[in-house]
Amino acid sequence: MSVAPFHLAIPVTSLQDSEAFYGELLGCSKGRNSPQWIDWNFFGHQLVTHLVAEMPSLPQHNLVDNHAVPVPHFGVVLEWQDWLVLSEKLQSALVEFVIKPHKRFKGQVGEQATMFFLDPCGNALEFKAFQDIEQLFAS
Template sequence: MNAAAPRAITQFHLAFPVRDLDEARRFYGEVIGCPQGRSDVNYQDFDFFGHHLVAHIADDPGALHDSRFDGEAVPVPHFGMNLDRNAWETLARRLKTAGVPFHEEPHLRLKGKPGQHVTMFLFDPSGNALEFKSFDDPEQTFIP
C-alpha cells in the first residue's frame, strides 16, 4: 500500500553552479527578466516565474561542490521542493524512520531574518543532492 506523496506548494527550488554571478545576474535578471532576491558573494536568488532558482558560484560548474549559505556549506548542484510545514515535518520523520543519512539534519536557517525557513539536505542513491525546505512565510521566498 503506497501512501500519498507529500503535497508541495506551487514552487520548485533549483540551485545550480555558475562560473560568474554578474554574468548570471545579467542573463537571468536582465535577459530573461527574473527579479533578483537574496544574494551574497557566493549566490544569487531569482524569482524564476514564481519558482525559486539559485545561482551558486563554482570553480568547476560541472562538478559537485560546496557553496556557502547562511554560514554553512551546501552541496551544489542540488534540487528539491519548498513544502508546507506539515508536509516538510512528515517527510523529515519519514526519512529518519527509513534511516536515510542526512548531509544536513533538519534545522532552522536564516533565524530571525527575512526568508527564515527549516531545511534538510540528503543524497539520493545515485549521489544527487536534494534539499527540502519550508518557509515560515512563503511570501518571503524571494525577499532580498
C-alpha cells in the first residue's frame, strides 16, 4: 500500500504557542510560513496552523471503549516504539491528557495503544500504534 501525505489546516489563536507545541514539544520541522500561518512537517504529512481571532466551538465526544473521545480530532499512527517514546516525552513534559496513554480494545481485533491530548488552542490530537499494523483496518 502506497501512502500519500495528507494535508490538514487547523485554526490556532497563537502562532507562538503553535511553534512551542508543534515545533519544540512534538519535534515537527517548520516549513513555509507567514504572519498568518505556519506549515509543519507533521510526521511526514503537511499540517498548517492558521491564525484565527477565536477558536470554533469546542469538540464533542463519542464513547469508544469506555472513553470519551473528542470529535473532531486528528493524529498519526506511529510505529510501536516511536509511540512509546512520544508517550514518555509527553508525560515527562507534564502534558495534560484528555485520555491517558493506554491499550484500547485489549485482546480484540484492532488492539492498539492510544493517547489523546489538546494543543494550546484546544485542537484534539490522537496518536496511536499497533503491534500488528495489519490490524489498522481490521473489522
